[in-house]
Amino acid sequence: MNNEFSLIINGEKVAGSAGSFDVINPATEAVVTTAPLASVEQLDNAVDSANTAFKTWQHSSDEERSTAMHRIADRIEANADELAEIIVMEQGKPMFLAQAEVGGAVAWTRYNADLEIPVKIIEDSEHKRIEAHHKPLGVVGSITPWNWPLMIAIWHIMPALRTGNTVVCKPSEYTPLNTLRLVEIINEELPAGVVNVVTGHGEIGGAMSAHEGISKIVFTGSTPTGQRIMSSAAGNLKRLTLELGGNDAAIIMPDVNVDAIAEGIFQTSFLNMGQTCACLKRLYVHDDIYDQLTTKLAEIAQAQVVGDGMLAGTTFGPVQNANQFRIVSELVEDAKQQRAIILCGGEALAGNGFFYPPTIVTNISDGTRLVDEEQFGPVLPVIRFTDVEDAVARANSASVGLGGSVWSADIKQAQKIASKLECGTAWINGHAEVLPHAPFGGCKMSGFGVEFGEEGMLEYTLMQVLNINK
Structure with a gap:
């Protein structure tokens, strides 16, 4: 260089x-x-x-x-x-x-x-x-x-x-x-x-x-x-x-094949170490599959190789700067104080570099800073729901509205739910996909x-x- x-x-x-x-x-x-x-x-x-x-x-x-x-x-x-x-x-x-x-x-x-x-x-x-x-x-x-x-x-x-x-x-x-x-x-x-x-x-x-x-x-x-x-x-x-800014929500319906969608959810949540405006940042999961999906996400997270992006084999790099690193750390610590459960990650890595491992947080809900504020980093809060209308209302409660998604085997039902989301782009069975020929923008803040x-x-x-x- x-x-x-x-x-x-x-x-x-x-x-x-x-x-x-x-x-x-x-x-x-x-x-x-x-x-x-x-x-x-x-x-x-x-x-x-x-x-x-x-x-x-x-x-x-x-x-x-x-x-x-x-x-x-x-x-x-x-x-x-x-x-x-x-x-x-x-x-x-x-x-x-x-x-x-x-x-x-x-x-x-x-x-x-x-x-x-x-x-x-x-x-x-x-x-x-x-x-x-x-x-x-x-x-x-x-x-x-x-x-x-x-x-x-x-x-x-x-x-x-x-x-x-x-x-x-x-x-x-x-x-x-x-x-x-x-x-x-x-x-x-x-x-x-x-x-x-x-x-x-x-x-x-x-x-x-x-x-x-x-x-x-x-x-x-x-x-x-x-x-x-x-x-x-x-x-x-x-x-x-x-x-x-965005604080994109995804709603995961109980009819999904967890094994089939888990990798897609992980990658769209942690794209660029979660440092993407349209990343999935709040994951609302139906109670029927909550434990199964969170366990699978934690397995994928723990398989990542965190390190210098110049090194062969690295799959997960650092947070880009010290200020964002501090924000991510503060939000996770606050979640811990609110009795959230850290399934994996949750602590900065020792040594030089702004390394924070991919972190899955459960036993958390709206009203916690990690859910209400955009983390813009390698942390995903997973919120349990039983009623889809309630999940939509919670997804729409944010002051921002960049993207959102619905994941379901029933495409027609997913479209009805997605149309209720207050966001510029609503994806079905995907998230964070931007394309040169598809207009992209946000609403609200x-x-x-x-x-x-x-x-x-x-x-x-x-x-x-x-x-x-x-």
Whole structure:
């Protein structure tokens, strides 16, 4: 891995004028390297560059954009090993998962490259024709989290490019390296200023939210930060796509085959060590199969190999940062005080690194912090229920509504139950599956707007109606 990382502003590598900051490997707590610390003045320069580039890029043809994006996908593929290594070093996930993240980034880039921007014919009569077109907004500000640093950057950047916008990226200060390298790669294939990247702390994100030169912010992260962005964005009425926190509930009906579903429940609960917005985070299990399923989940958890993601055989990496590690530990300790039963895990591993083993918690219910608050880590509370309507009510009691799921052998009944869940996506016999062609977004305090598919792409556009009198 190259240890030299720079800001990219107007196609040029630039050192951070505010200095630099350390990037920590969560598996060792050692410094991976330093990242450039941008100043607000450098953010202004990046926004100015993006606005200048927009004057030309907005008029590029569909074919030009699509071809350029396929070339970017080729370049990501050519640098896949390096990008995966950076992900493991700064984010902590096992290598196989980092490789899957790079593969997903390539697939999402190609999907967006091939999307068509629709023109809707509203009326075409003898004397009048009305058409609805979609035009780019301008400069899109992308603010990304630390859990999927490459994938989420791709989710933000690619539909913006496809629709003729330009971009200024600000990755999480915990995981800035991958985005810096990604934007460097992108700039090998695009005109200067079309995609820029600045790194730093909350000051830079706050300045982006209020910046008069940015027309839209797309943000993935916590609800409190999303609320601050929404408030700051009022100055120039920025468009917003906010994918915020979730505390996804799943309802497991008594007719399931426990052996058949247990692995799927485990993997969708502990995807990326539970550090995924759409992970299954509250598991409501019918009393008839509660003991059988929790025992099976504990067996799967105990079979995981917890360790450094760079080591062969590791299946389960660390929590990404010290603050999230502390939150996970506090929630488990509180559950213990409430007389919850820890079936497996429940204690941080000794030694360096933010290692917390996959933890299954039973004898717990709503009203406990571990159930009511999003843990965003490797802990799953399992709640017993007997009445499905009660389970639905408890699932809906959260202030957030990103995803939810119902697991049952009776698909029609599962659909009826899933339709009652207050969430943006309801899965049946699955969870946490996001796809490039399926719109994804939340409700309530999980934010608004959708990503992915045609609907997600059009969030980066302004509709202009052409009213033609013949």
